[in-house]
Amino acid sequence: MATSASQTLRTTSFLKTPSLSLSSSSSSRQSLSSAFSVALRPSRRFSKPLVVIVKASGSLDAKPTVLVAEKLGEAGLKLLKEFANVDCSYNLSPEELCTKISLCDAIIVRSGTKVSREVFESSGGRLKVVGRAGVGIDNVDLAAATEHGCLVVNAPTANTVAAAEHGIALLAAMARNVAQADASVKAGKWQRNKYVGVSLVGKTLAVMGFGKVGSEVARRAKGLGMHVISHDPYAPADRARAIGVELVSFDQAITTADFISLHMPLTPTTSKILNDDTFAKMKKGVRIVNVARGGVIDEDALVRALDAGIVAQAALDVFTKEPPPADNKLVLHENVTATPHLGASTMEAQEGVAIEIAEAVVGALRGELAATAVNAPMVPAEVLSELKPYVILAEKLGRLAVQLVAGGSGVKTVKVTYASARAPDDLDTRLLRAMITKGIIEPISSVFVNLVNADFTAKQRGLRISEERIVLDGSPESPLDFIQVQIANVESKFASAISESGEIKVEGRVKDGIPHLTRVGSFEVDVSLEGSIILCRQVDQPGMIGTVGSILGEENVNVSFMSVGRIAPRKQAVMAIGVDDQPSKQALKKIGEVSAIEEFVFLKL
Numbered sequence: 001m002a003t004s005a006s007q008t009l010r011t012t013s014f015l016k017t018p019s020l021s022l023s024s025s026s027s028s029r030q031s032l033s034s035a036f037s038v039a040l041r042p043s044r045r046f047s048k049p050l051v052v053i054v055k056a057s058g059s060l061d062a063k064p065t066v067l068v069a070e071k072l073g074e075a076g077l078k079l080l081k082e083f084a085n086v087d088c089s090y091n092l093s094p095e096e097l098c099t100k101i102s103l104c105d106a107i108i109v110r111s112g113t114k115v116s117r118e119v120f121e122s123s124g125g126r127l128k129v130v131g132r133a134g135v136g137i138d139n140v141d142l143a144a145a146t147e148h149g150c151l152v153v154n155a156p157t158a159n160t161v162a163a164a165e166h167g168i169a170l171l172a173a174m175a176r177n178v179a180q181a182d183a184s185v186k187a188g189k190w191q192r193n194k195y196v197g198v199s200l201v202g203k204t205l206a207v208m209g210f211g212k213v214g215s216e217v218a219r220r221a222k223g224l225g226m227h228v229i230s231h232d233p234y235a236p237a238d239r240a241r242a243i244g245v246e247l248v249s250f251d252q253a254i255t256t257a258d259f260i261s262l263h264m265p266l267t268p269t270t271s272k273i274l275n276d277d278t279f280a281k282m283k284k285g286v287r288i289v290n291v292a293r294g295g296v297i298d299e300d301a302l303v304r305a306l307d308a309g310i311v312a313q314a315a316l317d318v319f320t321k322e323p324p325p326a327d328n329k330l331v332l333h334e335n336v337t338a339t340p341h342l343g344a345s346t347m348e349a350q351e352g353v354a355i356e357i358a359e360a361v362v363g364a365l366r367g368e369l370a371a372t373a374v375n376a377p378m379v380p381a382e383v384l385s386e387l388k389p390y391v392i393l394a395e396k397l398g399r400l401a402v403q404l405v406a407g408g409s410g411v412k413t414v415k416v417t418y419a420s421a422r423a424p425d426d427l428d429t430r431l432l433r434a435m436i437t438k439g440i441i442e443p444i445s446s447v448f449v450n451l452v453n454a455d456f457t458a459k460q461r462g463l464r465i466s467e468e469r470i471v472l473d474g475s476p477e478s479p480l481d482f483i484q485v486q487i488a489n490v491e492s493k494f495a496s497a498i499s500e501s502g503e504i505k506v507e508g509r510v511k512d513g514i515p516h517l518t519r520v521g522s523f524e525v526d527v528s529l530e531g532s533i534i535l536c537r538q539v540d541q542p543g544m545i546g547t548v549g550s551i552l553g554e555e556n557v558n559v560s561f562m563s564v565g566r567i568a569p570r571k572q573a574v575m576a577i578g579v580d581d582q583p584s585k586q587a588l589k590k591i592g593e594v595s596a597i598e599e600f601v602f603l604k605l
């Protein structure tokens with residue numbers, strides 16, 4: 001490893017998080033340019049937007065088409081129409097959606113449309129962005145989206161208050177029998193004794209899920225004089241303390257509460273989290289509000305608990321199946337107040353959500369800012385801007401390294417080394433890893449790789465990419481000193497690319513903003529990574545540059561860069577020649593015939 005004497009060499013292996021999944025179709029490859037576009041999202045750690053990469057639009061001149069599959073606020077539609085052809089088609093059947101989707105670059109949905117695996121499969125690789133105009137993405141098959149390299153963005157903030165207000169509305173309406181009493185009055189009755197309610201003040205409310213909505217519900221319930229506790233395994237205790245809420249265990253929450261309000265996402269862990277067993281532990285006469293997702297309650301168990309008087313009342317905005325069938329026992333239950341998934345449905349929230357999702361989708365399609373990405377790793381925007389040339393370097397090193405592999409070797413093990421004076425935590429390499437993966441996989445397959453699908457694609461192909469960090473002394477101003485890509489357990493078509501330790505090794509640096517190849521195997525070279533490259537190993541002797549240069553000149557191939565790295569004077573040397581155009585077979589044959597040249601290879605960048 002080349003390090004100057006002043007550099008201390010500390011090698012840090014760090015965690016690779018292959019959190020993504022994917023397989024991509026060859027048609028997507030054909031229809032898309034190899035350019036990446038960039039979308040940004042906010043993060044917890046960095047308040048600035050974060051970056052994800054999505055596929056660029058296939059046809060650069062044509063406007064993208066956005067399918068709006070559910071009603072969206074006017075302001076959002078207006079924004080979309082300024083940028084894209086907008087097809088508002090509501091109430092599509094699954095079959096109609098699958099037919100339409102192959103003509104769309106993006107789709108915007110709310111909770112009423114299932115974006116299933118079939119939808120992604122039917123898109124033929126054209127669908128690049130799914131916009132969820134709201135929070136819950138349980139109606140989108142995230143794994144399938146990722147596998148198809150499709151970015152999923154949502155609008156996580158604009159409907160928070162609306163959902164919290166609806167939770168409070170249901171809480172109060174339930175406690176005072178508002179819906180039942182209203183129906184009774186409208187039926188010509190006057191049943192003052194039947195609809196005596198219960199008070200909220202002084203009662204214990206357990207907020208299950210202390211996220212955006214849960215914390216707003218908690219804040220409002222405090223204002224109503226309730227004692228609020230919360231269960232959320234991932235919420236920071238200080239945030240809860242700040243509004244006077246104690247975080248407690250699940251059992252403590254459900255056993256001590258007079259009211260339970262659900263505000264967690266529907267996930268495999270939260271599915272039917274309220275069930276026969278948990279109802280059995282609750283205080284007799286507990287009251288339950290659900291504005292999260294129907295699936296977090298075992299609905300049959302809730303009917304039993306209501307009938308047994310364990311649960312006195314429930315107020316439900318959401319159901320496992322929406323709309324619920326006409327004979328749904330919960331909807332028909334006297335002690336249940338039901339609304340048709342209205343949590344986000346205020347004028348204000350819908351305008352906000354529409355703008356939030358339109359900006360996210362347009363941003364993602366444009367390759368600029370998308371508000372939120374759900375299925376992609378994140379890199380801070382400020383890091384992205386300084387990493388830009390390294391991103392190009394990373395892809396080109398991957399591309400070079402894989403082209404050096406001799407046919408039939410099978411690429412399985414790749415080691416990437418990043419040398420930097422930055423502390424490991426200050427250098428996010430996921431983007432670089434994705435680009436190296438892209439560089440390695442694309443020349444040898446028909447798969448289109450992007451930041452959404454890179455890790456999955458690598459995993460699916462059995463490609464193991466390990467990463468290592470060399471922490472250098474010196475100024476951390478520049479994010480990276482060099483990137484090295486090694487492919488192990490393979491033969492090379494250019495033997496000199498094999499390092500002392502037996503791997504194909506290429507190393508590069510960024511010089512004046514331009515990526516350079518600076519090492520091949522054990523040879524130091526210096527050639528800018530633009531155009532293509534010819535690598536020759538020869539006996540170090542005068543006139544070689546001239547000989548090869550004139551062969552290329554005769555063939556009208558423009559040489560952009562030449563550099564020679566040698567082991568020792570008059571011994572072996574590797575010459576790296578940057579060329580603007582692909583030399584003809586004839587020119588390459590002539591180079592091969594130069595007697596001092598022992599081997600050579602042409603590499604396309």
Ligand SMILES: NC(=O)C1=CN([C@@H]2O[C@H](COP(=O)(O)OP(=O)(O)OC[C@H]3O[C@@H](n4cnc5c(N)ncnc54)[C@H](O)[C@@H]3O)[C@@H](O)[C@H]2O)C=CC1
Nearest residue numbers: 136163209210211212213232234263264265291292343344
């Ligand atoms: N009815 C409606 O129209 C609306 C429903 N929602 C739903 O409300 C729910 C919450 O939304 P936000 O607060 O915006 O999401 P959020 O992501 O801000 O909050 C969810 C919270 O649930 C917590 N959580 C995850 N697993 C948990 C578990 N096993 N037990 C307890 N807590 C757990 C998370 O740590 C997080 O703090 C979602 O299901 C969302 O889809 C949101 C808006 C409108």
Ligand SMILES: O=C(O)C(=O)COP(=O)(O)O
Nearest residue numbers: 110111133134135136344
């Ligand atoms: O944002 C959410 O999670 C919601 O449940 C709102 O759903 P909607 O957009 O009103 O269909």
